[in-house]
Amino acid sequence: EIVLTQSPATLSLSPGERATLSCRASQSVSSYLAWYQQKPGQAPRLLIYDASNRATGIPARFSGSGSGTDFTLTISSLEPEDFAVYYCQQRSKWLEFTFGGGTKVEIK
Amino acid sequence: EVQLVESGGGLVQPGGSLRLSCATSGFTFDNFAMSWVRQAPGKGLEWVSGISGTGRDMYYADSVKGRFTISRDNSKNTVYLQMHSLRAEDTAVYFCVKPEPYGSGSYYEGFWGQGTRVTVSS
Numbered sequence: 652e653i654v655l656t657q658s659p660a661t662l663s664l665s666p667g668e669r670a671t672l673s674c675r676a677s678q679s680v681s682s683y684l685a686w687y688q689q690k691p692g693q694a695p696r697l698l699i700y701d702a703s704n705r706a707t708g709i710p711a712r713f714s715g716s717g718s719g720t721d722f723t724l725t726i727s728s729l730e731p732e733d734f735a736v737y738y739c740q741q742r743s744k745w746l747e748f749t750f751g752g753g754t755k756v757e758i759k
Numbered sequence: 760e761v762q763l764v765e766s767g768g769g770l771v772q773p774g775g776s777l778r779l780s781c782a783t784s785g786f787t788f789d790n791f792a793m794s795w796v797r798q799a800p801g802k803g804l805e806w807v808s809g810i811s812g813t814g815r816d817m818y819y820a821d822s823v824k825g826r827f828t829i830s831r832d833n834s835k836n837t838v839y840l841q842m843h844s845l846r847a848e849d850t851a852v853y854f855c856v857k858p859e860p861y862g863s864g865s866y867y868e869g870f871w872g873q874g875t876r877v878t879v880s881s
Contacts, residue, residue, distance in 0.1 A: 753804075
């Protein structure tokens, strides 16, 4: 099983600041990695797919990078609605996938 | 418009059984694999099980293998999760999830239901 490790667990930042979230895979997942945003009481929402492509309707302040085992989600300038939990997901095998433990981006 | 509506959650005693259903609409159901993902209270997301569009291929997380069974009825556009021998650690919100094609042949979880809550407790 491919294990995804996200860091940090919590990121305390102010609106307007830049957020950098990390996801490391226990083995290569090529570029089959996605990022999701989840707010309290809601289902997750896909932000980034194939490591660096924004899903439809996702603002340009969200960007993803990386390949192989190391990936990064960057939020260039935090908006109030961006404070949430973010999960990475590897999709290297059809119908079997795993999520990272999540990074909570909270207001400082 | 794609809709995924889960039902069947509730309170069950340890060792008990429960069947979750996910009624879908807005897409050609048998063209898509479907999955169940769960989230324990205050915890992260955990993939539980997936099933191919034909229903022939099924996959399970090690944590539920041998206890849970995924199935689908393509005539009813519904996917099920039969859960047996339930444990306290199965307590979670269970999401029904539909993959969407993105990029060059990749699939990711583009549509999620609202979730149904399962509580395993005596």
